[in-house]
Amino acid sequence: MSGGTKRTGKVRDQYNFGDKVALITTDRQSAFDRVLASIPFKGQVLNLTSAWWFEQTKHIIPNQVISVPDPNVTLAKKCDVFPIEFVVRGYITGSTSTSLWT
Secondary structure, three states: OOOOOOOOOOOOOEEEEEOOOEEEEEEEEEEOOEEEEEOOOOOHHHHHHHHHHHHHOOOOOOOEEEEEOOOOOEEEEEOOOOOOOOOOOOOOOOOOOOOOOO
C-alpha cells in the first residue's frame, strides 16, 4: 500500500492517511511478543470476524469502521485508543488466582 506512513505490529500492518487508517490483518501467528509462523487465511478470518461484530454492535455504540474493501483490510477512522481488553475463552480455568479452580 503506498502513500501512508507504515507501522508493523505482530499481526497487523497499519498505514496512516491523515484522519483515516488502513489496517491489514496478516497471516502471522505470534506468541510471547514473537512472530512464530504464518497460517493461511488467518488474517481473513480475524478481520472478517471483527468486521461482523462491529456491524452487529454499531447500533449500541459507534465504532471506527468505514469499510472492509478486502477480506484482509479494514479502512477505519483514526481515533484514540481506549486501553481495555477482554479475553473470552470456552473454559474458566488457568494458572492465576482468579481462575475458578484455585
